[in-house]
Amino acid sequence: MKVAIGLFVVFLVAAQGCGPTRVLYKPDVDQAQIDTDREQCTEQARFYTGSGPLIGARRSTAYQYFDDCMTAKGYKWVIEKDVPKQNGQ
DSSP states (O other): OHHHHHHHHHHHHHHTTTSOOEEEEOTTOOHHHHHHHHHHHHHHHHHHHOSSOOOHHHHHHHHHHHHHHHHHTTOEEEEGGGSOOOTTO
16 A cells, blocks of 8 residues: 555656646736745745645645735736747747
């Protein structure tokens, strides 16, 4: 049974790299603003979930706070290749 669980965990970790890369996107926002918003939302998630290692339910809760914060700021998850190229890139 332990071997089966171990193999399942290895499969889940390996499968994470198989899908398309998703990124947070908001039109007409420069990288400096994205970095600022990301930092603010990360701090908010830390505030609500406390300090310490993010494992299990705490990791899930912290991610949800971060995601909700970024969504409230107008960002959405998109596939990286679908993000429009900026001028000069």
